[in-house]
Amino acid sequence: MQQPLDKKWGTPADDGNWTGIVGDLQHQKADFSLDVTLSESRSTVMDYSRVYQNDPYVILSPKPSSLPRHLSLTRPFEGEVWMSFLVCTSFMGVILWLLQKAWSWVSGELGVSLVPTVFHTWGIMLLAPIPTLPTNSTGRVLIGWWLLVCVIVTTGYRSSLIAHLSVQGKYPPINTFQDLLNRDGWSWGSYKFEGGNFLYFNGSTDPDVLEINRNMEVFETENWLEHTLAGEFSFIYLKTWIQIFVARHYTDKYGNTPYQYGTTEYPIFGGNVWGFRQISKMKQRLIEAGLLSLWLDDVLKNEFKQNNTEEEGKEQPLYTEQESGQVVLTLDHLQGAFYLSLLGCCLAFGTFLIEIFFHYYHIQDQDLATTARHNIM
Structure with a gap:
């Protein structure tokens, strides 16, 4: 197993060639690759397996605070x-x-x-x-x-x-990109976009996505966790990736967390695939047998266990959320x-x-x- 020379996932160049893993598959420098996100443009220069996982983008925000x-x-x-x-x-x-x-x-x-x-x-x-x-x-x-x-x-x-x-009422939660744009004084950020992430946020025709990308703060370390918890900030990234970090640092032994995941999921890719020139059917048999679900569950359990072990003996905050169910009367009512x-x-x-x-x-x-x-x- 080896990495591509430029250590990139793969974006198109001006001459029709691709960089990174996709470029190696395009020029037959590799027989197949592991996790690569599928897009319509990539499918024209490489073959791919069936989609085995689709990890969407979600918005991580602090839980809504109480209204004055x-x-x-x-x-x-x-x-x-x-x-x-x-x-x-x-x-x-x-x-x-x-x-x-x-x-x-x-x-x-x-x-x-x-x-x-x-x-x-x-x-x-x-x-x-x-x-x-x-x-x-x-x-x-x-x-x-x-x-x-x-x-x-x-x-x-x-x-x-x-x-x-x-x-006591609470501020409405942030579930969509439009909610972020409508919230006054609110900011958002993510890791540096590469590969398929870069293609989606820079090549989208949706004006909301383009506005989100223009005002995106770029993070290189994990300090986005504290930045989000401080308030008036949301972090946008892959759902599984965010879940792992939140489970490791800000989840108590009861599974409560001060963060809230947006209910809207953005499947910006066609899914996760294996890129290849030739591949056997063994990978699909493993996926259909439930190996992927077993791996993900095991990762989350280990994160919970590790976090509880490190914080053993310390008073853990219990984060709860109470839904008021109140309705503000409008002209329609x-x-x-x-x-x-x-x-x-x-x-x-x-x-x-x-x-x-x-x-x-x-x-x-x-x-x-x-x-x-x-x-x-």
């Missing part, structure tokens, strides 16, 4: 919901004032002021007692529907607030309340038109009766 308690009062609703409440409540006061103003102009009754009407609608939303009700049906219909909307909104807020105050508010406005406006219609004909009937009496006299 002083923001619990605003956490039941998202920002867009709070903004919708502010706008809707203010506009509801203006609509009520306009309807009351129009009715007073038609009927000749005394009108209402804008500021008290707006504060009146805000008082209803804040569950303050209603001092007075409008005298006409238009205002009462609108106030009735607004009361129903406020009951739904305040009930949803109270129930969600109790949940957030009872169980409370869209019914806004639909009811719109429906109330429509019904109030319809009632206003009906009142105008009856008021108009009532005045006409009075005028006709007065004219008839004058004629008789």
